[in-house]
Amino acid sequence: MSRPPTTQEFVLDELRKAIVSRRLSPRQPIRQDAIAHQLGVSRVPLREALKTLEAEGQVVYEPHRGYSVAELSLSDLLEVYRLRDLLESEAATVAARKFTDTDLARVLDAQRDVESAADGSDLVGMITANRRFHFALLEPAGMPRLLRIVRTLWDATDAYRAVYYNSDVNRARVRDEHERIVQAAKQRDAEALTTLLDTHRRHAVDALRATLDADGSPG
Amino acid sequence: MSRPPTTQEFVLDELRKAIVSRRLSPRQPIRQDAIAHQLGVSRVPLREALKTLEAEGQVVYEPHRGYSVAELSLSDLLEVYRLRDLLESEAATVAARKFTDTDLARVLDAQRDVESAADGSDLVGMITANRRFHFALLEPAGMPRLLRIVRTLWDATDAYRAVYYNSDVNRARVRDEHERIVQAAKQRDAEALTTLLDTHRRHAVDALRATLDADGSPG
DNA sequence: CATGACGAATTTGGATCCAATATACAGTTG
DNA sequence: CAACTGTATATTGGATCCAAATTCGTCATG
Incomplete structure (x- = not known):
């Protein structure tokens, strides 16, 4: 309905x-x-x-x-990722203590889509599945305002994701890192989970920073 | 113009x-x-x-x-303050490393207004001066997106501030804690600053929680 | 040739009007 | 009497129209 x-x-x-x-x-x-x-x-x-x-x-x-x-300058990009670090770490930590089997099933389901999209070089599929994967990890925290803010932070850098996923090595790395994240989630290991997610984001921001430099757009 | x-x-x-x-x-x-x-x-x-x-x-x-x-339930209130903890701590730490004399002058100016409003039992003056004081501490961080988010978090609880400042003891405590915050800012002591601000917020949220309970509004 | 004043054209801001949807109520039926 | 249906009313959603502000081109002027 x-x-x-x-x-x-x-x-x-x-x-x-x-x-x-x-x-x-x-x-x-x-x-x-x-x-x-x-x-x-x-x-x-x-x-x-x-x-x-x-x-x-x-x-x-x-x-x-x-x-x-709106234009995203380099300092904007770094601020967005700093904010994501702060907020997603909190959400992941809180969520890890609450994961139900249903929550984990959602994560695994999203990861399956990430894998097939990575294999099939499906950019759009990769973007949407990746987003589902990450928010499946954060939503169980039960912090609606935080989630809402994090969503807008993701939106702000959405224009750069297609470029990022256009690389075979990036898609493979994402897929691989997600696997380890899934393991940590299964074990409700909040510390490992936040560490892995932190690294995951750092890889992304490094790649984006390189893209931005290559664009030559001044910040 | x-x-x-x-x-x-x-x-x-x-x-x-x-x-x-x-x-x-x-x-x-x-x-x-x-x-x-x-x-x-x-x-x-x-x-x-x-x-x-x-x-x-x-x-x-x-x-x-x-x-x-929108209605602010107890869990909403707690989430807002948790988010403020995360974001304002970050902003205060970054800002403390950058304080110029002009920045500090703004803080002191706001604090003078807080004091006279506290003495004069001026509720509206207290609310606006207090806000000026806190954002004067955070703005030097140079994180516009963070500041924007924090502003909306303040707005979300604005309806409760008048109640809070209606109490003599609350106004006196705010005034007093601000004094210590000013000292830490003057010394660029980021650690002391964040600790003091954390405590300051905890006092506020405790009082607000009591107000919410008294209202009897379920959440 | 740079600069400023003026006026036309473009673009946004807001008011009014109509359509679409939801709500409230009366009447009907089981 | 409860539940449902159809209808009237209230309220929101969107289109069109006009006013206000900005932009841009023209021309005069130093």
Whole structure:
């Protein structure tokens, strides 16, 4: 008994995809009329969707001058990962003490998808399965506000994930590290789990940092 | 060269005040037509302001059913303070290494306002000065995303601050603890600073928890 | 040639109107 | 009398229209 999405939900989804796929590139002004026309809607639901993205930091807004896609500088990237370290460590620690068999089943299920996506070089599948895997590990903590914040932190760097997963070695490493994380989760070993996740994130941020440098985008 | 506020900025401000002052109480549905009329505006800017509050967690939204003021349960309160512990500790530690004389001057200035507000039993003055004091300590960290998150965490419990500062003993304790915090900041003693701030927050959350219990609001 | 003033065109902000959905209520039926 | 159905009402969602602000091009001026 689901509900058909409202227009603003549809628009929000489309905007996210456009930002992640770089069809809307950083610093680019968002012309409301053009985008609304393109999506076949009026500006009203578009603007409500933009307000949501503004609050998440995905776009920046200046009254009377409009919205533009937010740019992620190097210091922004490092801050995002520092915040993820702080918040995800907490969530993982709390969650590890509470894992039920159902929780673990969800983690394993996501990891199976990660594996097949890694094998099949399926970028989009990799991104979504990886996200499912990590949030399956964090959700049992029962900290909805924390989770919500962490989600926006993930969104902020989503545009870079496709690049990251485009590499065979990166996909293989993720798959491998996830295996060890699964073992720690199974044993409810909070300390090992947080350590492994910390390392996992450090690998990601190092790779992203290299990407950002290669882009030559100044920060 | 300031700018006159847009209608949605005005509305956002009014809504915040209404929520903090409990003129809009938790779980109460927000009738857009009524509020828009009350403020002498149309529903459009009101809805954009509500989208911002939704993203901050101040109101909850259900499509086709509307917005209502978010309720803060006991577990929500504890989560907010746990998140503040994690994030403000980080910010304070980073900031302590960077304090300039200008930064410290801002802290001292805020503390002077706290003192006069505490002496004069000025509740609103106490709330604003206290907030200035704490953010003056955190802003030098140069972590804009963290600061933004912390601001929303403060907003979430703003409704309870007036109650807290209504007590002579609470105001005196805040004033006193601030003095010691100022000393640690002057000496750039990051460890002492974070310890003192931790204790400071624990006192606040204990008092708030008592208030919540007294309210008898189940959570 | 740089600079500033002016005006047209573009773009955003907000109000009003209509459509879609949910809620409340009356009446009906088992 | 409980449960259900249909209908009226209230409320939200979205489209269109107009006002306000900004941007951009033009031209005058030093």
